[in-house]
Amino acid sequence: MSQPTNDLYGNVVWSSIQYLFVVGILQAFCVLIQYYAFDTSGRRQTNRIRNNLFRAMLQCNVTYFDENQTGRLNSKLFENIEIVGKGIGLDLAQILRSLGKLASSICVAFYGSWQIALIMTYTIPLVIVTGKLFSKAITKETFNEFNAYSKAGHIAQEVFSSVRTVLSFNGAKFAHQQYTQKLEGCQRSSIKKGFVYGLFRGWMYFNLYLTYAVGFLCGLLLMNAKKNLVSLVDILVVVLAFARGIAAFRLVGIFIQSSAEACGAATPAWDFLDNVEAGKSIETGIFEDNNKEKKTSINGNIRFDKVTFTYPTRPDVCVLQNMSLLARAGETTAIVGASGSGKSTLISLLLRFYESTSGQIVINGQSLSNYSVAELRQNIGVVNQEPTLFDTTIYENIRFGKKDASKIEIEEAARLANAHDFIMRLPEKYETVVGERGAQLSGGEKQRIVLARALVKQPQLLLFDEVTSALDRKNEKIVQEALDQACKDRTTIVIAHRLRTIQNANQIYVLDNGTLIEQGTHETLMVIDGGKYQAMFRAQQTKETVYDNDDEMVNKLPEKQLPTTNIDEHPETIFADAKLESLNYVESSVTSQRSIIWRLISMNKLQWIPILIGGLACTCIGAVEPTFAVALSFIINESDNNDFSSSHIDYVRDCLSV
Template identity: 30%
Template sequence: MAEQQHSERGTAKLGVLRAMLGFLKPYRWQVIGASVALICTAGITLSIGQGLRLLVDNGFSSNASEAALNQALVLFFALVLLLATGTFVRFYLVSWIGERVSADLRKAVFAHVVTLHPGFFESQLSGDIQSRITTDTSLLQTVIGSSVSIALRNALMFVGGLIWLFISNPKLTALVMLSVPLVIVPILVFGRRVRRLSRSSQDKIASVGSFVGEAVKNIKLLQAFNHQTLDRKAFDGHVEVAFDVAIVRIKQRAWLSTVVIVLVLGAVTGMLWVGGHDVLAGRISGGELAAFIFYAVMVAASVGAISEVYGDLQRAAGATERLLELLAAENRILPPAAPAHLPVPVRGDIDFRSVSFAYASRPEHPAISNVSLQVPAGSSLALVGSSGAGKSTLIDLLLRFYDVSDGAICFDGVDIRNLDPDELRANIAMVPQQPVLFTGSVADNIRYGRPDASDAEIASAAKAAFAHEFIERLPEGYQSFVGEGGVRLSGGQRQRVAIARAILADPKLLLLDEATSALDAESEYQVQQALERLMEGRTTVVIAHRLATVINVDRIAVLENGELVASGRHSELLVQSPLYARWASLQFDDANNQAASAASES
């Protein structure tokens, strides 16, 4: 088991490395430039040790001349200028690469996420996905643009410093080398723990973000139920859990730094003791000891710096794994290798042929069982049934958000599984029960139906949706900001903007999810007028919760527990379907009783 886990960790590391190399490949010249600058600055820094030796032996010794001192100082300052120039180039290029790779990775993840089938998001929190795209990529940018450079530079300084140490004094170097294994072991041990805890910490922070997003999005409901105190306590719990995990990670890093400092500087202290006695005995010069101390401190500092950034590198590895999980998420709804095409012109004929379907999360409970329905082009079909009957599932299958388990759905005689989903959906528009508006202007939301539409076409669609009048009264007309989710508009206004969007899309197939069920009488009348105009000449499938809204459709399909139990016109179903007749009796009798009661009170 342990060997298997070790193998899996090794495979994961290779996967992370390959992925990052793939994102770095387009910027190979910048990487080469940064590498050259890195090597040059490391070499110059190492050369300063020799400059220091010359300065002590030739410039500060009792028999040194003023000219020799000046020459040594000029050489030393020249090295400093070269080091500053190389550091500028290295810092700029490395930071640029970090920002560029982070941006590319963020775009790649988002581009992939928006193509994933809706079933993927049933098991993924939106806040967690947002955290991965924002927080994790920002962490990665910091590490690539800083920590990786620090680690590589200090690795070069470590190797170069050791080489100069051996050249300067092998005996003293042996003392320094004794500490190397003692330092590497804790780095490896603590590093594994830091990586594991970093991944856990990032997951906990994502949970905090999800909780905040959910609370802010539903702030009215939260306050309406006086849930502020309970939500504060729950949020405090999430934050404290994230804090506790972070503190454990910080302790591991703190112990790592402490152990490294004690071991490395302890070895340097021993080296100074031996070297000092050698200088007093005349076995080495003061300049040689100064250079040796310089390189020893450099090696010690390099090991310390590597141990510091090792934790950051482990955090970056955890962040990269989370991002790669999103990039590796499989899209189950893909276009076929050789997609078929809809006939021209597109008519909008729909045929459900013995369709069955079960959600992956509930495979033993079919959501749809052997449903067969035909919707001729230009006609209307209403889907009625109790909650969980399968109405919304049929709409999702028609949009090919999921693929049927058995049977087929045909659009103009073509199985939709043989179509490119983009071509299929280009001929469909949907008006949901709860209209979805995006942050932006009214015009932006209507143009969502057809991005290349002109302002005149947007206004024409709004007029057809009976929305033009109220839009014109807004402070900035069509450029008025609607707020997050359209919060600045009323329910009826949001619904008419959604209808205008569908009109602008000019679909052959229209999907309506009882768009008037949550509106007042005046708004319902206006929206109903807009819907009737939208339905003209189009195939329409309506999810109906109130039978009064679908009395005049061409056909009504009665669903119960995912099965089609009856179909026909309203008058026919009142006779043929006891279930439908009972619903009609409950709804229409209740409406008549309410009307009679209102008349008697007046």
Template identity: 35%
Template structure:
């Protein structure tokens, strides 16, 4: 994702703030309460040792003095109960407040990220590296890293820091001689916690990140399961999935070795205990200290050192979360060249629908060395139907992309009713345009909701009217659940003709002034093409329509036909006008198509087939 390099260069202190950039006033209150809870939770352990030292000393006074100290023992026992209640409250605040604010901030971050991505121009997605599944997994990992740091690592760090300072404060207060002598052992105590936190948990995170690769393989295989079945590619898919798991397996073995070393290194605490007991015994014998004090001070020293090691291991995750937060913020802060979220721009009071391309120059951002248009000119009068024909790569679909303002030309202008579309408010402009593509995009929801995508607040009667105009109402009504029928992922439950008619109904519901048909019938059989073409003819009435033609049958009745080649309009006129020129480019394309159709018929007839063979072949191959 963009901004990764900037995230690495940013100072740690400033980039760390990106983790908390999505907090509101309620989150600040939750984090303050969570900090209080984490500090209280960390201090509770040394406080318990302080009270316990007094109880041990009283119990060690012997049977003769025990009756005298019984009231103190009772008092300290009550203090332990009060401490337990206070610890419960502090631990609850720590766990609840940090988990709650982490979920709130992570949810807000994901929502802002999606809104920012939907705001980006098409160029952003053209230049993005990686598959959709990998990009989604990367974003998911970034948000999970931030959420994990907020919910666990920050409170854990604060709690361990409080435990360290509290433990050594208690140890110094109880037995400063022992504490100063044992202070160098802190370095040894840091090792177990630091190894466990930094190495072992770090490996676990790398394993989780590695699972995105086999996850992407599984996602692609399941989403295209029919293709996998049709090519009997189950074995190859499993081999690819297993190969993607090899790295995580290697890391798992490494994790097991690190876990054994980290847990085994905890044995060093017993050696430090032995030294503290030995030196503490000398303090009891020669300096008059009590055994309970020696025990509590020794325990405080060891627990404080282990807490410091565990707390320092979390610093690594603050750096990771900062980088993740910076990557997300880089997308959120990115202002695209074509900003669909901007409300600036003009709105025309009355839209006639005249479209004109004036000396347009353009090349795709991903291929700047290959210009598509050098000086492209075309005018489509309001309410007329214009067809674009030509060989692949001639720039037909680019006309649609520029009119939708997916891209801006590097030179010239695209005008709507004489106004450069770059001066118009982008959302308003796209609301005037309906697009039906060669491969219609349906969402995994009901037919009703797919059609409502064209106009979210439309009444059911409007949806039905749009479906009738798209020649889709009859087949929808025959379905068991009617308009509530689920279309499946990417419309897999619908046939090609049914998907196209649903897409046309969605465009009609939008009631656009301009209708763009980008090879809308190219992938259909003859009967489906006829039905869909009838729906398109009805939808085109009273609208400016631009048809990217794939078959002759779809453009014969167009008001004007533009024959394109190498990004230029070579011929312009009606079908009759263009076909009259036997040496023209349009006539050659028509003859080429007719020749292909004749060859296909001859091949089928020679094979003895009795099936219908009327499907039109591509206009140009």
């Protein structure tokens, strides 16, 4: 690069230009490093926090999920942590850069004139102390805002998950009122936070221009006292450098809100992690235990010995009272009774979701507490009344029961569960995505896949909790055949509502209000006159006779009045319809996006008064900088006046106008 020969560019000016060019390149490189490093660090820390939270949640006892709302858990795990990631990522980088600018500006100011700079340092502790107070207030209101949003989110999730029930009872208006009420709490916290943040920003602007005024007034006094003590250049260097530092700290205020929000969002997450660490749940070691090969056998008798239990969430209700029963190895044991009699609670105690209040459970001669949670559950297969499937393929849903299962093992488990044939009729076979909670499958198909998932790990103990109670007669028969086949040569405990499904059980226990009232086989219980089991069985027989008569009437209807599509016979139709609906939705979404801006404007038409007031305030704030430039030019003009003593009144006026 050749140096210009024009006299306008002297050596000093040219050197300054080269210096600024080099500084600009270095700054661009440093900014690149800053954004890359802090964004990468923030993302990694966010993922690590999420992993730790999710791991801690999986280590919680079932009691924790009984006491806490799922909407709050999702908010804590995902939404709040994203705010934390922003606060510890790029916003933290901006804060550090602004603090560095403040430190360097103070150094330059002291180099220019330490007398003026020393006087102006009063603003630093003032800004720091007030910034700390404002940050604390913003953090508090942010925490309240997130807490209110999590409550609103829980209501929305609960309504959408049970939308048919809500609509059938005309509960949409009531649900909307509840959601609106929770949002009003969010709005109040948000308004308070915005008000505090506005005060903080206004206070920082006031300190910035106060710094200008104090700096120039100090320069006036020093120049008036001694002509050669400071010059106009010294005053400009000190004041502008110091003001740049205060302006940098003002930029810190912009990101203090983000940091305060990050602190408010992180508070419940840290409290949760600390509580899990201090609680030492029995689930804590399950991650380590799952990685070990298990050789423990639980293929023995299962005995409940005077077990008493109350749920932690209902300590005043005794669910099981002095319960004693025996499930022999290799046999099928059935447990029946009315709703609320404690049947499902026995399953939960066997899986160690809860610990019994008193008494003990013995498996194969050892207390249940001697088995680790991982080795116990690895040897138990569970099928519940409500089948739970994940929004993935059938193959992955079955493999969830045994992560290292081969394709042959998965297909064998599906055959054992009477599921292989209908799976092979699907378009994608085992790679068919079942949808959210298995929405693309019928109830019987879902139950058979869940049964295959329980059988794929070849469990020694099977637990069936009212598996067929929600199925129609046709699907019940198919599923029951699969259950009977799966129970061969295995210890099986069946919780049954339909008593005809457990007539062949080796032992039947009848519960009532948490106590054992009858036991025996189906034949021995049926001969007990006035017995509970006998009454329940005969009542169900009467209902089933009525239903059978209804089925016969349906069979007599003309063919054209009957539905012609059966998902069991044509499972591929529902998936084809789903794809068509998806394409139609995409097409309609593209069209609707064209008018979304106008819709947003129309939604805010009732807020025109606060928007107008805010717009006027923004205009006034924008006019401050040009006004300051005019005032600064007057100050420089008065300072450069040779007859300074005659113009000091105008100088003071200009300083105060700043």
